[in-house]
Amino acid sequence: MNDRPAASPLSSSRVLVLALTATIVVLGLGVVLVVIGRSGTAAAGRPRVNALANSDDDCVSCHRHATPGIVQQFGFSRMAAAEVECVDCHEVAEDYAGAVEHEGTYVLREPTTAMCESCHHAEVAQYNQSRHGLPAYVAYAGAEGLSPELLAGYEAIPEGGFRPDRMRNALFAMEGDEITRFACRSCHDIGKPAADGSVGQCSKCHLRHEFSLEQVRKPETCNACHIGPDHPQYEIYQESPHGIAYHTGGYRWNWEAEPGTLTPEDFPAPTCAICHLSGFGAAGTTHDVGERLTWYLFAPISERRPAWQDNRVRMQSVCSECHNANFIDDFYQAADAATERVNEWVRESDRIIAPLRRRGLLTAEPFDEPIDFVHFEAWHHWGRTAKFGIWMQGADYVQWHGIYELLADLAELRELVADKLGTR
Numbered sequence: 001m002n003d004r005p006a007a008s009p010l011s012s013s014r015v016l017v018l019a020l021t022a023t024i025v026v027l028g029l030g031v032v033l034v035v036i037g038r039s040g041t042a043a044a045g046r047p048r049v050n051a052l053a054n055s056d057d058d059c060v061s062c063h064r065h066a067t068p069g070i071v072q073q074f075g076f077s078r079m080a081a082a083e084v085e086c087v088d089c090h091e092v093a094e095d096y097a098g099a100v101e102h103e104g105t106y107v108l109r110e111p112t113t114a115m116c117e118s119c120h121h122a123e124v125a126q127y128n129q130s131r132h133g134l135p136a137y138v139a140y141a142g143a144e145g146l147s148p149e150l151l152a153g154y155e156a157i158p159e160g161g162f163r164p165d166r167m168r169n170a171l172f173a174m175e176g177d178e179i180t181r182f183a184c185r186s187c188h189d190i191g192k193p194a195a196d197g198s199v200g201q202c203s204k205c206h207l208r209h210e211f212s213l214e215q216v217r218k219p220e221t222c223n224a225c226h227i228g229p230d231h232p233q234y235e236i237y238q239e240s241p242h243g244i245a246y247h248t249g250g251y252r253w254n255w256e257a258e259p260g261t262l263t264p265e266d267f268p269a270p271t272c273a274i275c276h277l278s279g280f281g282a283a284g285t286t287h288d289v290g291e292r293l294t295w296y297l298f299a300p301i302s303e304r305r306p307a308w309q310d311n312r313v314r315m316q317s318v319c320s321e322c323h324n325a326n327f328i329d330d331f332y333q334a335a336d337a338a339t340e341r342v343n344e345w346v347r348e349s350d351r352i353i354a355p356l357r358r359r360g361l362l363t364a365e366p367f368d369e370p371i372d373f374v375h376f377e378a379w380h381h382w383g384r385t386a387k388f389g390i391w392m393q394g395a396d397y398v399q400w401h402g403i404y405e406l407l408a409d410l411a412e413l414r415e416l417v418a419d420k421l422g423t424r
């Protein structure tokens with residue numbers, strides 16, 4: 001027998017009190033939710049909703065168990081909300097280059113830019129025009145292995161014309177595959193051709209599977225590659241007033257703002273993306289990271305780019321959202337002059353070793369004696385670093401990691417040359 005007391009029937013007055021209390025609670029909760037909703041939208045831009053929570057898609061149903069992380073991340077993406085599906089990026093025909101058989105169909109392990117291109121034509125076209133495309137790959141692999149179509153594509157890139165220095169390919173060859181897989185290639189494969197003939201890897205910046213705007217707009221994304229003694233753009237940014245503003249106040253910025261509509265209200269100071277890619281002021285969103293650059297700063301001796309005047313106008317239109325015209329003109333004049341000054345010192349390093357070249361006193365092998373390294377580092381590390389510091393406001397990198405080291409290398413070169421010539 002059930003000896004628990006039967007629930008006593010509620011008296012009508014208690015029902016009334018309960019109903020009133022419930023109404024008040026519901027109304028109150030409503031107000032709280034609206035408030036949270038508002039401030040949540042202001043801070044985070046978009047509400048986080050898992051669009052795949054109730055999905056019965058085949059891939060999703062099984063991958064919820066096979067790879068829960070991937071389904072979870074894609075569920076929160078803007079693309080899942082727009083009903084883009086796993087198959088849109090992954091599924092291909094049986095005879096597609098790189099296809100692997102999987103659960104009764106064929107998939108790509110790493111979707112290529114050809115998959116993205118069907119929906120994001122403009123982004124892929126811009127990317128292909130940039131040095132993040134084929135030039136990044138040719139920088140280590142050389143152009144010899146490219147198919148005729150790829151070679152034609154490479155040669156058509158306006159900003160790609162700068163030919164890579166042979167010495168650096170030599171370093172790639174010297175170090176060998178075991179190492180370069182984890183070194184050159186892990187950064188430069190951002191421009192690697194895939195088996196289907198398309199170029200590049202969007203997920204080097206857009207970490208899958210959330211493809212979040214906040215993540216890709218933050219400077220840490222560029223930090224994967226734009227760091228170190230030869231291109232310390234991230235370190236320079238950190239010590240610039242722009243980077244300081246980011247590190248001290250960035251948590252309040254509007255990271256998920258709609259692309260193409262960004263203003264200083266969303267971003268009171270620029271990140272790498274704002275200056276180089278984002279639509280900001282009169283500059284439109286672009287995946288061609290060379291589109292706003294005046295100089296080939298990475299080169300031993302910097303020269304102006306073919307379309308430098310248009311590029312400069314685009315970059316300056318970003319600056320002018322926050323700085324006035326005189327400020328920007330003064331800055332560009334001073335930075336142009338400083339760039340030419342660094343060029344002079346690099347020419348000096350060439351002049352110092354010229355007598356050895358003339359007399360055949362340098363071995364033909366690259367990087368086989370100390371003087372090769374000193375001569376290389378003078379421009380590749382210190383000359384470049386100084387130039388990047390000048391243009392992106394990193395005084396310490398212009399001075400102590402830049403010009404000072406360059407001057408020290410010039411002194412060392414003079415001594416090494418004198419030793420070889422027997423004039424010391």
Ligand code: HEC
Nearest residue numbers: 058059062063066086087090091100102103105107108109
């Ligand atoms: C019945 C379960 C199931 C279904 C349905 C399924 N998958 Fe998978 N999938 C898996 C498992 C399990 C793995 C991991 C295999 C492993 O680790 O070897 C996997 C691996 C993958 C991989 C990596 C393949 C590789 O060789 O590295 C991709 C990409 C993938 N699935 C995509 C999809 C897509 C797209 C769909 C829908 C067309 C799908 N899967 C349907 C269970 C499934």
Ligand code: HEC
Nearest residue numbers: 059060063067070071074084085086089109110111203208
């Ligand atoms: C917008 C395009 C896109 C969509 C949609 C997409 N993926 Fe992917 N997926 C990628 C890319 C790009 C990679 C390769 C990332 C890399 O370079 O490592 C990848 C890699 C994978 C891998 C192999 C990598 C690993 O770590 O195991 C699996 C498995 C996978 N995706 C499953 C899925 C499933 C399941 C869905 C749907 C819930 C999905 N993907 C939707 C673009 C997509």
Ligand code: HEC
Nearest residue numbers: 078079082084088089111115116118119202206211212213
């Ligand atoms: C089937 C079409 C389709 C494919 C394939 C596709 N996308 Fe998308 N993608 C979309 C749509 C639609 C949106 C816009 C969603 C919106 O604005 O609501 C979008 C938005 C995006 C966004 C912006 C996300 C945001 O939060 O605003 C990124 C980044 C992106 N896609 C990257 C990729 C990459 C990388 C690939 C290839 C690996 C890819 N997409 C493949 C349709 C696609």
Ligand code: HEC
Nearest residue numbers: 135139140164165168169171172183184187225226231298
């Ligand atoms: C940590 C990431 C990273 C690694 C590792 C790396 N690079 Fe680079 N490399 C870059 C970046 C970023 C630039 C662009 C610098 C700039 O434009 O200011 C660059 C520029 C270059 C350039 C000049 C641009 C050109 O196309 O001529 C060459 C050549 C080059 N790298 C070759 C190599 C080789 C060869 C290796 C390996 C021995 C290597 N890199 C390792 C990130 C890397």
Ligand code: HEC
Nearest residue numbers: 113116120123124127202205216217259260273277278279
């Ligand atoms: C160098 C890093 C980088 C790479 C590589 C990259 N993106 Fe982006 N992408 C960004 C940034 C940064 C934004 C945000 C721009 C902004 O602030 O509005 C973005 C935004 C987007 C958007 C949203 C644009 C819009 O106007 O709505 C799409 C779509 C997209 N990327 C697709 C791609 C595709 C496809 C590839 C590969 C071909 C790719 N991206 C490679 C950095 C990158």
Ligand code: HEC
Nearest residue numbers: 131135136139187188190204222224225272273276289290
């Ligand atoms: C996976 C590595 C990688 C990531 C991540 C990356 N880059 Fe690059 N970037 C490179 C390499 C490699 C080059 C040099 C390519 C060459 O010239 O050979 C380069 C070149 C550039 C250039 C010079 C282009 C030119 O025309 O000379 C700019 C500007 C740039 N990147 C900006 C960015 C920004 C901004 C981000 C982050 C949103 C970013 N990159 C993320 C690898 C990367």
Ligand code: HEC
Nearest residue numbers: 222226233234237270271272275293294295296297298391
């Ligand atoms: C205030 C805007 C601004 C910010 C922020 C910024 N840059 Fe730059 N960047 C510039 C300017 C200006 C130049 C020099 C352009 C020229 O040649 O005229 C430059 C040059 C470069 C170059 C050299 C390209 C070459 O010719 O070798 C790379 C690479 C680069 N920036 C990457 C980055 C990365 C990565 C970040 C963030 C860590 C970043 N930038 C932050 C404005 C900016």
Ligand code: HEC
Nearest residue numbers: 241242245264267268269270275315318319321322331393
């Ligand atoms: C979104 C707004 C914004 C944009 C865009 C912007 N800046 Fe700035 N910039 C700032 C802020 C904020 C400061 C800090 C001002 C201070 O020192 O009080 C600053 C400071 C500077 C300084 C002073 C550095 C110092 O050491 O005192 C220089 C130089 C500079 N910016 C150059 C540029 C250039 C060049 C561009 C375009 C390539 C640019 N900025 C784009 C907001 C911006």
